[in-house]
């Protein structure tokens with residue numbers, strides 16, 4: 001089949017592209033290499049797929065390019081391109097979130113509709129929930145995002161639903177819960193923490209460390225995302241994709257000390273505006289419809305991320 | 321290691337949606353209407369109007385030189 005992945009050079013998009021190619025499908029990858037973090041990371045993410053004859057990369061921006069020409073013969077679209085990051089979404093920067101996450105999503109949906117695409121998978125986020133009172137978070141819980149980023153991702157979800165109900169474009173929104181593993185974005189907590197330790201710097205912990213997250217390993221995310229695109233009987237709608245367990249940042253740091261075999265003493269800083277207190281996913285809907293079952297426990301996944309960061313540190317690519 | 325034919329077929333000028341022509345050295349895609357050359361770097365077509373090279377300017381430049 002012919003498929004397209006937006007945001008293909010990013011953390012999740014590059015892993016997904018590898019999976020789709022390994023299943024023998026063609027991938028048109030779209031990415032404009034936003035400067036949110038350096039292009040070197042993203043080019044490195046693409047090392048494997050660029051060698052594959054079934055992969056083509058377009059460096060273009062979903063807000064401006066003619067997507068109808070690109071999606072002409074495409075069956076499945078995985079729409080992952082977005083301006084990520086909760087903390088950067090306040091103030092003037094919001095323009096990027098509004099352009100890329102809302103307008104960009106509408107443009108992808110519109111082109112998908114015109115081209116008669118058979119399935120569109122949208123990378124949504126646990127950030128749409130905000131601070132809820134009841135755990136685990138269910139897809140039916142009323143979403144009340146606490147960051148402009150969460151608002152933009154929720155708007156994208158609503159647009160997906162509109163195209164599904166008004167135009168019969170089958171859309172599936174996956175609410176990813178904090179994703180980690182090799183290639184994790186350099187602005188994310190695990191990456192920053194591990195990098196700091198490897199450089200003998202002091203990592204910064206926001207808040208008192210009691211905040212909990214449902215961390216999800218990249219391979220589990222890719223598995224769910226792949227299935228949402230390919231399974232014929234996957235019902236359009238919204239699905240939580242979590243890692244299956246919830247753990248506090250303090251406990252993560254303990255685990256990191258074990259894995260890296262050295263003491264870690266972070267400096268504590270104020271909790272950041274837009275950060276939620278806790279996340280925990282009810283994944284029963286994804287289990288029932290997509291056969292989703294997370295396989296990687298935090299200790300193993302974290303070890304993989306540490307190994308990856310060590311390997312790129314040795315390569316000297318990122319200014320280590 | 322040339323740019324894929326499939327990819328050439330689906331690409332249009334991001335500005336005017338018009339057809340593009342591959343340069344002889346296969347390192348760019350030209351829109352004659354907009355007088356722009358979209359570079360192909362390491363086989364990756366850069367379809368961003370901001371990054372395109374104006375052919376007009378080139379012509380002006382070489383005139384004055």
Ligand SMILES: NC(=O)c1ccc[n+]([C@@H]2O[C@H](COP(=O)([O-])OP(=O)(O)OC[C@H]3O[C@@H](n4cnc5c(N)ncnc54)[C@H](O)[C@@H]3O)[C@@H](O)[C@H]2O)c1
Nearest residue numbers: 007010011012031032033034061062081082123125176179
């Ligand atoms: N990483 C997580 O924990 C997490 C959690 C929830 C949801 N998500 C969602 O998953 C998706 C992928 O996230 P990621 O962590 O891989 O981020 P990432 O920043 O690594 O990848 C996103 C990619 O999209 C590209 N992009 C952004 N705007 C674009 C545009 N207008 N046109 C073309 N390309 C554009 C960027 O250059 C980048 O390579 C995003 O939609 C994000 O909101 C991620």
Ligand SMILES: [Zn+2]
Nearest residue numbers: 333336351354
């Ligand atoms: Zn043109």
